[in-house]
Amino acid sequence: MRKIAILGLKGGIGKTTTCVNLGAALAQRGQRVLLIDTDTQANVSLALGVTQVKKSLVDVLMRKATAAECVLPARPNLDLIPSDLGLFKAQQRMVLEVAREEIFTELFSDLVNYDYQILDCAPSASLLTINAVAYVEEVYIPVSMEMLALAGARQFMAYLRSISRLLGRGAAIRLIIPTFFDARRRVSAEVLSSLKADFGDKVTFPIRIDTSLSEAPGKGKTIFEYAPRSRGAADYAQLADIVAQLPPLTPPVNGTPSNPRAD
Template identity: 90%
Template structure:
């Protein structure tokens, strides 16, 4: 099973869009995918049109239910552990726990019937983010075509190294995904050039600007349901190709 976190320290860079549509693309290919929403904004549920959430990740963290009891079926081959605002309270409780950086490893250990766990993470240097990094093996970082987002990606590298030293091990940055790419804007080309200089072949093809990607969550649909012939659908299908074809991780 592959465990991937969609991470970044800046908001509005396309983390949830990438989590939902990458997961949907993999699920359509027959892969069994579990999305885990670790952000209090609960945008993954909204993007999938799931409005009536009775049990959430917060309940799992508070030991009210098991992780398996919290899983919702979102689409064929695509399940979800949702979030909600009560995650704030759950995070406060996490601080008091022993081995608090390893809580996800404990609570998600029974969820083995999947090919992928994909975690949508909040844009913050929180204990929730540390748990995500401790739990996964791979990190994907979306970077929007803005100089501030580029700076945020560089800052995240420093943050990830700090977490890795704390944990004594670290997740590998597998892909940098350029988002909101607009070939008509010079800044898109400038950020792409800088990303390739910094990250080399980890940089994927860009996810192009597409209004359908912005509209689909409002309808509770993935891009493949809302606009299957769109640029966004083509780009996220291509990203799923890249993810599936990544070579296995090698450990020292």
């Protein structure tokens, strides 16, 4: 099972869009996918049109339910552990716990029989983010085509290195995903070029700007349901192909995958 966190310290860069549509694309390929929403805004549920939520990640963190009890079916092969605003309170409680950086690892141990787990993370340097990095093996970072987003990505790399030092290990940064790419705007080309100069072959092809990608969550649909012939659908299908074809991570040494980080 592959565990992936979609991370970034800046909002509006396409984290939830990437989480939902990458997960949906992999599910359409017959893979069993679980999305875990660790953001208080609960946007994954909204994007999938899931409104009947009785138990959420909050119940898991408050020890009121197991993770498996909070799983909701969202689409064929695609399940969800939703979030809600109570995550603020749950995170405050986490601060008081022993080994608080590895609570996800403990509480998600019953989540089995999946090919992929994909975590949508809040744009903040929080204990939830640290837990996500401790839990997963792979990190994907969307970067919108803006200079501020590029600066934020560089800052986030330093943040991830600090988390790895804190934990004594860390997830591998496998993909940098350019989002909101508009070939008509010079800044898109400039940011993409800078990303490739900074991060090399970790940078994927860009996800092109597409109104359908913005509209689909409002309808509670994935891009493949809302506009299956759109640029957004083509780009996320291609991203799923890239993810599926990534070689396995080198076996960990002292709990840390030996693939290169963003050093």
